[in-house]
Amino acid sequence: xxxxxxxxxxxxxxxxxxxxxxxxxxxxxxxxxxxxxxxxxxxxxxxxxxxxxxxxxxxxxxxxxxxxxxxxxxxxxxxxxxxxxxxxxxxxxxxxxxxxxxxxxxxxxxxxxxxxxxxxxxxxxxxxxxxxxxxxxxxxxxxxxxxxxxxxxxxxxxxxxxxxxxxxxxxxxxxxxxxxxxxxxxxxxxxxxxxxxxxxxxxxxxxxxxxxxxxxxxxxxxxxxxxxxxxxxxxxxxxxxxxxxxxxxxxxxxxxxxxxxxxxxxxxxxxxxxxxxxxxxxxxxxxxxxxxxxxxxxxxxxxxxxxxxxxxxxxxxxxxxxxxxxxxxxxxxxxxxxxxxxxxxxxxxxxxxxxxxxxxxxxxxxxxxxxxxxxxxxxxxxxxxxxxxxxxxxxxxxxxxxxxxxxxxxxxxxxxxxx
Amino acid sequence: xxxxxxxxxxxxxxxxxxxxxxxxxxxxxxxxxxxxxxxxxxxxxxxxxxxxxxx
Numbered sequence: 366x367x368x369x370x371x372x373x374x375x376x377x378x379x380x381x382x383x384x385x386x387x388x389x390x391x392x393x394x395x396x397x398x399x400x401x402x403x404x405x406x407x408x409x410x411x412x413x414x415x416x417x418x419x420x421x422x423x424x425x426x427x428x429x430x431x432x433x434x435x436x437x438x439x440x441x442x443x444x445x446x447x448x449x450x451x452x453x454x455x456x457x458x459x460x461x462x463x464x465x466x467x468x469x470x471x472x473x474x475x476x477x478x479x480x481x482x483x484x485x486x487x488x489x490x491x492x493x494x495x496x497x498x499x500x501x502x503x504x505x506x507x508x509x510x511x512x513x514x515x516x517x518x519x520x521x522x523x524x525x526x527x528x529x530x531x532x533x534x535x536x537x538x539x540x541x542x543x544x545x546x547x548x549x550x551x552x553x554x555x556x557x558x559x560x561x562x563x564x565x566x567x568x569x570x571x572x573x574x575x576x577x578x579x580x581x582x583x584x585x586x587x588x589x590x591x592x593x594x595x596x597x598x599x600x601x602x603x604x605x606x607x608x609x610x611x612x613x614x615x616x617x618x619x620x621x622x623x624x625x626x627x628x629x630x631x632x633x634x635x636x637x638x639x640x641x642x643x644x645x646x647x648x649x650x651x652x653x654x655x656x657x658x659x660x661x662x663x664x665x666x667x668x669x670x671x672x673x674x675x676x677x678x679x680x681x682x683x684x685x686x687x688x689x690x691x692x693x694x695x696x697x698x699x700x701x702x703x704x705x706x707x708x709x710x711x712x713x714x715x716x717x718x719x720x721x722x723x724x725x726x727x728x729x730x731x732x733x734x735x736x737x738x739x740x741x742x743x744x745x746x747x748x749x750x751x752x753x754x755x756x757x758x759x760x761x762x763x764x765x766x767x768x769x770x771x772x773x774x775x776x777x778x779x780x781x782x783x784x
Numbered sequence: 785x786x787x788x789x790x791x792x793x794x795x796x797x798x799x800x801x802x803x804x805x806x807x808x809x810x811x812x813x814x815x816x817x818x819x820x821x822x823x824x825x826x827x828x829x830x831x832x833x834x835x836x837x838x839x
Contacts, residue, residue: 476823
């Protein structure tokens with residue numbers, strides 16, 4: 366063990382930096398994950414700082430300490446020294462320029478805040494990983510966690526928007542492969558929560574297999590049950606079962622697949638309603654699709670809500686028909702609530718749901734199979750309830766926060782030992 | 785005036801840039817940039833050529 370690192374098992378508190386390139390605070394899963402880790406580690410006597418971009422992108426900040434550095438203090442010099450004339454590679458595409466320059470802002474901000482004070486740094490994305498690896502002192506271990514595939518999402522975006530003119534041979538396309546590799550290869554150890562993510566990092570991006578460790582997320586169930594007990598002002602319609610899909614209204618979540626499936630389900634039965642909980646850029650398009658299928662009385666867009674645990678408790682079936690996802694918290698919460706899950710086979714979802722035991726898995730973008738699965742669960746109350754009970758048992762065993770924190774501390778120690 | 789940043793020529797920090805160029809008109813906050821400069825590893829350079837050299 367690195368003598369510089371206090372031993373958490375002997376009650377010595379470590380100073381830990383959790384860092385993300387993305388915005389903090391934020392409604393997304395990464396922020397929720399960081400807060401959960403912070404709470405648990407601080408309860409164990411460690412000190413945890415949270416570094417990230419500010420919600421308006423104007424600065425990087427260590428939010429819990431009120432420390433900040435405005436990008437305006439860095440930008441004039443960076444713009445002059447990194448102009449197109451001096452650094453043409455940086456200016457091959459505006460998207461490369463945007464992400465790289467903002468990452469350099471993060472590097473300089475992190476140096477300004479001082480990384481030598483930490484016993485371990487734990488980054489939450491590839492940009493933060495590469496950034497902090499470049500500026501941290503050599504004696505500070507870095508653990509890199511990969512929650513999703515930035516390049517996968519961006520490549521999807523390029524495919525769906527051909528007017529952008531970005532194809533596989535384009536610099537912008539290749540850039541995301543490069544940053545994914547260098548980000549995920551930073552520091553001493555890489556953590557992912559699914560074998561799917563590990564496979565992608567190794568086979569698609571060339572990250573060394575032996576440096577990657579897989580362990581599942583945990584979920585603190587106390588706030589979940591507290592929120593569930595507060596209840597909701599939403600009432601389940603009499604005589605109907607509720608199909609719920611809590612998600613950001615974005616392409617990658619595949620909500621259009623569920624709506625298509627519901628269009629078919631309506632021909633099979635009408636003893637259901639669907640609650641779509643979330644906001645996003647696809648709202649108008651999804652509402653148009655709903656109207657086009659004459660589902661306006663059956664599908665309710667509820668917007669962003671804080672009472673999701675209570676809504677889950679009123680629901681009968683959970684759906685996550687996404688195009689790509691790693692290990693979404695929404696599936697974990699649905700399982701804790703004892704709901705059977707109808708999910709797609711995208712990303713890490715098949716590692717979360719056992720087909721026929723805790724839920725039903727359909728191929729990505731296959732609304733017909735999803736409709737048949739929903740029909741099967743609505744038809745057979747006993748089968749549906751049994752699956753829900755199995756899901757709750759699975760959740761209790763697999764989504765233990767204590768287990769995840771123990772594995773994380775172990776990862777910190779091993780990263781320190783390998784320096 | 786107390787509290788006003790002490791501005792210096794940004795060229796003082798040329799060491800961290802891969803291409804050394806002069807911009808005597810660009811002034812930066814000494815307190816901010818000096819603190820950054822002291823904390824950066826000796827081999828730190830901008831831009832990050834490893835990531836950018838993907839062809």
